[in-house]
Amino acid sequence: MKLKTAILRFDRQLAANGRSSHTRAAYRRDMRNLAQWLGNQSVSKVRPDDLARFLTSEQVLLRPDGGPRKPISVNRTKSALRSFFSFCVESGWVKENPARLIRSSPAAVKEPGILTAAEIKRLRVALDRGNSPLATRDRLIFELLLGTGIRLGSLVALNVGDVDLRTGALRIRLKGGTEGRVFLNPGLRRLLRRYLKENSTQGDCGDDTPLFRTNTRRRLGARQIQLRFANRLSEAGIDRPISVHSLRHTFATRLYEKTGDLHLVQQALGHRQITTTEIYAQVSDGRLKQAVKTI
Numbered sequence: 001m002k003l004k005t006a007i008l009r010f011d012r013q014l015a016a017n018g019r020s021s022h023t024r025a026a027y028r029r030d031m032r033n034l035a036q037w038l039g040n041q042s043v044s045k046v047r048p049d050d051l052a053r054f055l056t057s058e059q060v061l062l063r064p065d066g067g068p069r070k071p072i073s074v075n076r077t078k079s080a081l082r083s084f085f086s087f088c089v090e091s092g093w094v095k096e097n098p099a100r101l102i103r104s105s106p107a108a109v110k111e112p113g114i115l116t117a118a119e120i121k122r123l124r125v126a127l128d129r130g131n132s133p134l135a136t137r138d139r140l141i142f143e144l145l146l147g148t149g150i151r152l153g154s155l156v157a158l159n160v161g162d163v164d165l166r167t168g169a170l171r172i173r174l175k176g177g178t179e180g181r182v183f184l185n186p187g188l189r190r191l192l193r194r195y196l197k198e199n200s201t202q203g204d205c206g207d208d209t210p211l212f213r214t215n216t217r218r219r220l221g222a223r224q225i226q227l228r229f230a231n232r233l234s235e236a237g238i239d240r241p242i243s244v245h246s247l248r249h250t251f252a253t254r255l256y257e258k259t260g261d262l263h264l265v266q267q268a269l270g271h272r273q274i275t276t277t278e279i280y281a282q283v284s285d286g287r288l289k290q291a292v293k294t295i
Contacts, residue, residue: 001093003035006043010087020175030080033059043088046098051081055102075104113246114253119238120146126235134215136198138228140191141212144170145244148182149251149269151175152222152244161207165193180270 007028014024037059038050054060060077063069085099115123127139145155154172162171168184184192210219229244248269256265 001043001088001091002040003031003038003043003046004040006088006091006093007031007035007084009091010084013087018178022175026076027080027083030077031084033077034081043085043093044095046085046094048098048101051098051102055081071105078102078104113240113242114250115146115238115242115246119236119242120250122236122238123232126232129235133198136195137212137220138232140188140195141225142229142232142247143188143191145247146251147185147188149248149255150182151248152225156212156220156222156225158211159207160196160209160211163192163196163211165189165196174270182268 010031011024011028014027034051034054037054037057038046055074055078060074061069081099082102085094085097088094089097123142127135127142129135141155144150145152148170150170150172151174154174157173158170164171168186168189170182170184172180172182174180212220212225214220214224226244233239233242252265252269255268256262259265
């Protein structure tokens with residue numbers, strides 16, 4: 001089996017396994033770099049030393065502009081190699097995994113941007129201004145992101161039929177095309193009930209109707225929400241780097257601080273691996289360290 005053919009079949013299997021389009025695109029780039037560097041040889045001829053030389057080559061260590069790649073990006077390439085050659089072994093094309101010796105390098109984890117308790121209060125004051133339909137919609141959008149931790153893409157994809165006020169749950173679309181469910185606190189249920197009631201008077205509120213729409217009744221886009229969030233931050237006097245995705249980080253950090261249960265946070269965020277969730281424990285430990293200094 002030639003490398004390029006194996007890469008195509010590997011990508012097809014990733015899609016069948018529900019891996020996100022982002023992950024698949026990144027893995028394709030990494031594996032095509034390998035195929036270009038080694039030549040389109042048979043996967044059975046690749047040896048551990050070939051992969052070691054590849055991982056220490058400019059192909060992996062340098063960006064296209066000549067600057068050094070970040071350790072986290074190099075680790076992703078290593079992950080792609082391990083996953084690809086495990087697939088080749090399971091497919092029977094390779095007897096012994098040439099990526100078996102590859103280990104990830106220590107990489108500094110960037111602490112996610114989160115809102116402080118004081119900033120949350122200021123943001124909510126800004127969101128509470130005005131009673132127009134747009135103001136009501138925006139308040140619900142950002143309270144949902146802050147109160148459930150769902151991704152922006154999942155929020156944009158919400159339809160009216162995804163809301164179950166009786167059970168207090170939302171059906172959401174996750175990365176990779178799967179579905180999940182998140183639960184609503186009483187405040188969010190009240191906001192959603194009011195929002196749906198107000199919108200039902202305008203008609204066109206079937207199950208497949210987008211939950212969040214523009215003035216022209218089209219589905220609200222992610223970029224529009226990002227711009228409106230930037231405006232709300234400005235109104236709240238928050239001028240440091242905070243994005244819509246920071247609301248997800250804020251939710252996760254607050255949930256961990258209240259429960260101390262990392263697995264609960266993992267379930268709430270829909271993370272496949274607990275290692276992805278561990279950053280929120282590190283954030284809380286960092287806060288504790290700073291608090292101790294003030295005693």
